[in-house]
Amino acid sequence: MGVLQMDRTAAQSVQPRRGAGRPKLRRTAIGFAFMAPLLVVNLIVIAVPGALSVWYSFTDWTGLGPAHFVGLGNYRHLLGDPEFHTALLHNLAWTAYFLAVPMAMGLFGAFLLSRIKRFQMLFRVAYFIPYVVATVVSGSIWESLLSPDQGIGDGLANLGLPWLKNINFLGDPHLALGTVAFVNTWQWWGFLVVIFLASMQAVNPSLYEAARLDGANTWQEFWHITLPGIRPTVMFLGLMTVIWSFLVFDYIYILTQGGPAGSTDVLGTLLYRNAFANQQAGYAASIGVVMALISVISVSGFLYLRRRGWDI
Amino acid sequence: MYGVLLLLALYAIGPMVLFAFNALKTQPGLAASPLGLPTHPQWHNFVDAWQQANMGAGLRNSAVLVIATALGVCVISGCAAYAMSRLRVPGSNFFIFYLLVTTALPIQLFLVPLFYLWTKLGLYDNLFGLIVIYWAIFSPFATLLIRSFMVGVPKAYEEAARIDGAGEWRVLTRVVLPMVWPGFLTAALVAGLSAYNEFMLAVTFIQSSDKMPVSTAFFSFKSGYTQDYTLVSAGGLIMVIPVLIAFLLLQRRFVEGYTSSGMTG
Numbered sequence: 001m002g003v004l005q006m007d008r009t010a011a012q013s014v015q016p017r018r019g020a021g022r023p024k025l026r027r028t029a030i031g032f033a034f035m036a037p038l039l040v041v042n043l044i045v046i047a048v049p050g051a052l053s054v055w056y057s058f059t060d061w062t063g064l065g066p067a068h069f070v071g072l073g074n075y076r077h078l079l080g081d082p083e084f085h086t087a088l089l090h091n092l093a094w095t096a097y098f099l100a101v102p103m104a105m106g107l108f109g110a111f112l113l114s115r116i117k118r119f120q121m122l123f124r125v126a127y128f129i130p131y132v133v134a135t136v137v138s139g140s141i142w143e144s145l146l147s148p149d150q151g152i153g154d155g156l157a158n159l160g161l162p163w164l165k166n167i168n169f170l171g172d173p174h175l176a177l178g179t180v181a182f183v184n185t186w187q188w189w190g191f192l193v194v195i196f197l198a199s200m201q202a203v204n205p206s207l208y209e210a211a212r213l214d215g216a217n218t219w220q221e222f223w224h225i226t227l228p229g230i231r232p233t234v235m236f237l238g239l240m241t242v243i244w245s246f247l248v249f250d251y252i253y254i255l256t257q258g259g260p261a262g263s264t265d266v267l268g269t270l271l272y273r274n275a276f277a278n279q280q281a282g283y284a285a286s287i288g289v290v291m292a293l294i295s296v297i298s299v300s301g302f303l304y305l306r307r308r309g310w311d312i
Numbered sequence: 313m314y315g316v317l318l319l320l321a322l323y324a325i326g327p328m329v330l331f332a333f334n335a336l337k338t339q340p341g342l343a344a345s346p347l348g349l350p351t352h353p354q355w356h357n358f359v360d361a362w363q364q365a366n367m368g369a370g371l372r373n374s375a376v377l378v379i380a381t382a383l384g385v386c387v388i389s390g391c392a393a394y395a396m397s398r399l400r401v402p403g404s405n406f407f408i409f410y411l412l413v414t415t416a417l418p419i420q421l422f423l424v425p426l427f428y429l430w431t432k433l434g435l436y437d438n439l440f441g442l443i444v445i446y447w448a449i450f451s452p453f454a455t456l457l458i459r460s461f462m463v464g465v466p467k468a469y470e471e472a473a474r475i476d477g478a479g480e481w482r483v484l485t486r487v488v489l490p491m492v493w494p495g496f497l498t499a500a501l502v503a504g505l506s507a508y509n510e511f512m513l514a515v516t517f518i519q520s521s522d523k524m525p526v527s528t529a530f531f532s533f534k535s536g537y538t539q540d541y542t543l544v545s546a547g548g549l550i551m552v553i554p555v556l557i558a559f560l561l562l563q564r565r566f567v568e569g570y571t572s573s574g575m576t577g
Binding site for chain 1: 313314317321323324325328334342343346347388391392394395396399400401402407412413414416417420421422423424426427428444449451452455480505508509511512515516527528530531541545551555556559560566567570571
């Protein structure tokens with residue numbers, strides 16, 4: 001049961017209760033009392049600072065002292081800022097890559113797993129393990145494995161792949177972004193396998209039997225039965241991939257901090273640098289607002305299409 | 313088919329095995345054979361990493377973070393889920409929508425004002441301050457998860473308890489909780505693991521090294537000693553071993569928790 005599904009079932013659960021013998025008002029008050037802790041932490045941590053961020057995005061706030069209203073100044077600056085363009089481009093490339101490669105790997109792994117009887121559980125655990133490893137640790141696993149002089153490239157070069165010798169995967173501006181995406185993929189794809197597998201197990205088995213009777217091969221079974229059967233899950237994870245790709249921060253900050261020479265800079269690292277190193281909190285806030293807008297537009301677009309009856 | 317599956321398993325697990333081998337090598341040994349087995353296991357690497365990376369304090373701080381986050385999230389989300397599924401709350405659908413929006417909003421949107429707000433309130437560089445942030449960001453998902461468990465419990469049990477004169481608090485603690493505890497356990501595991509692994513907020517809001525959780529303690533160690541991969545590997549293993557043990561013991565429940573976060577339908 002996913003969050004978007006919960007949204008749909010919400011209406012069923014709030015039927016008014018009849019004849020409990022207490023004043024309605026009192027039950028309402030108790031209801032709000034139970035909601036209070038969630039609302040209070042949410043207001044203090046998310047809602048109020050979020051609203052302040054929108055206000056600061058229209059000011060020249062440095063983080064200290066007073067903020068002066070500058071209208072759309074920050075947003076105009078964003079439009080002309082080459083760093084912002086580069087970062088946005090990297091986010092777009094990141095989104096395209098994560099919609100293609102990890103999704104395909106996840107579907108492939110889950111489909112293979114769904115067709116075996118023995119050891120399914122064992123493989124599922126093995127694939128999921130990287131997902132529970134902390135980002136700092138998986139970052140340092142690959143930092144050491146990809147190091148030019150002590151990594152696996154050097155080891156493999158000695159085993160007969162000489163072109164892998166002395167490649168500085170994270171230090172070369174042409175390779176760095178792809179390398180960070182590769183490391184993130186290693187941690188991420190097992191999560192997709194587990195979720196796609198759970199979804200595939202809910203597909204009606206008699207459909208496969210019918211397809212087999214009609215002489216379908218494995219690829220046809222996947223394309224005509226499995227994929228349509230799990231389409232809502234694929235679409236939902238696609239939406240999540242888009243949202244997360246525009247918010248990516250941890251791996252880039254841990255592995256390259258946006259470098260070398262801005263070649264891995266994304267909106268998340270650009271915002272962080274402006275807020276905490278350059279003392280441009282107002283400008284950073286405007287980047288945050290742009291990131292939030294991208295999320296909100298993605299989710300609303302998805303929900304709108306679904307409400308319009310699109311089968312996604 | 314099993315051959316392909318084994319290759320994929322090697323891709324998932326192999327790097328971690330090499331990482332564990334690296335933790336047991338000497339530095340010249342690692343440079344000489346990055347893919348080889350550790351011929352003379354250097355167990356003292358773990359002792360050195362433990363001391364130099366301040367892992368003891370880090371693990372202690374992380375334990376506080378994880379336990380306080382998991383407990384707080386369960387209390388906050390349990391109450392809210394109960395109110396939304398059982399009590400009369402006007403606009404309950406709106407709250408669910410609001411929680412969905414909150415989970416999709418980037419932390420970066422509120423990070424900057426929150427940082428300065430926390431500085432003013434004395435919650436910057438303070439474990440409790442970080443715990444409150446974790447409560448806020450992990451509770452919406454936990455609320456929706458626990459709520460989905462509560463919706464499945466028949467209301468007849470509660471009605472019976474109310475007729476016997478039980479108040480709302482008693483109904484919640486004596487009737488509903490015992491039936492939905494798997495939901496709480498799942499929510500606690502997901503929130504606890506997220507708190508243990510979380511990086512961006514921890515690195516932003518905790519500055520003193522004696523207050524750092526293990527994730528940022530390890531990060532600052534790694535940033536200072538990038539050339540000695542043997543000690544960095546040993547430190548990384550120290551951080552990851554508690555999670556691996558917990559995951560292998562409770563993997564069904566972990567997978568269930570994450571599956572519910574990623575599936576529609």
